[in-house]
Amino acid sequence: MSDEDHHFESKADAGASKTFPQQAGTVRKNGHIVIKGRPCKVVEVSTSKTGKHGHAKCHFVGIDIFSGKKVEDIVPSSHNCDVSLLTESGNTKDDLRLPTDDALLTQIKTGFAEGKDLIVTVMSAMGEEQICALKDIGPK
Template sequence: MADNDAQHEQHTFESTDAGASTTYPMQCSALRKNGHVVIKGRPCKIVDMSTSKTGKHGHAKVHLVAIDIFTGKKLEDLSPSTHNMDVPNVSRREYQLLDVTDDGFLSLMLDDGSTKDDVKVPENEVGERINKMFIEEQKDTNVIILTAMGEECAIEAKEAPKSG
């Protein structure tokens, strides 16, 4: 029976979704402006922070002001400086844009030659730039995709370097 349990535990570990490591803990006092933090379950970029000393026996509190990296919404949090807060693992990857589908999705080339077709054209100036460069001007376009906590969005488009 013990062998069976060990196998089961190992299997569970292997099949753990990569989503398990979408964040890591960091002590509040170690957070920095322009760094990232999770507030109300959303990945944010810290735009302002201040520390306030409280009463004689109280803990210093850190007041965080941050912008949701996907929605642009401003969020605030107040936390004791000694507490841990979650920091999202944020990655930026650049992909070659192959096509924009009729329903508004980007078709992006992956390193292995396959395509990634699950990122929508954003409804902001980045989306406008993608449409202008790729559709109107027909330039080779690279799109930078920001990924955090299982969400993705295009944050930048630029002309692809000419090969050759």
């Protein structure tokens, strides 16, 4: 035993991953994967036949769930790709940034100005969050 004091630094991150690996050949249309570092909804998947170099290839076309931009990637079907974890916790949030979509932003501001109760739908993936829809549930 030692008389030395040991100090351990605490880190805010518990080490939870924002993605998990999944074999490319098992990813399907309407799933969510990471393409070029962005969380995307898969809108098209096509698989080529095994070629002379050994691997069938999966061609993914995805839509970035935050920006709406189309993104593409080709991955060997036997290799892993990152799949984004999308969870629904139901916890109340009060630290969201307002959306950049002008129509949605106007609806939110108008609703609050009129004293309405609003429910916003928040999309969350890989540490990013964005208000993507609004529902008016009536006056306060």
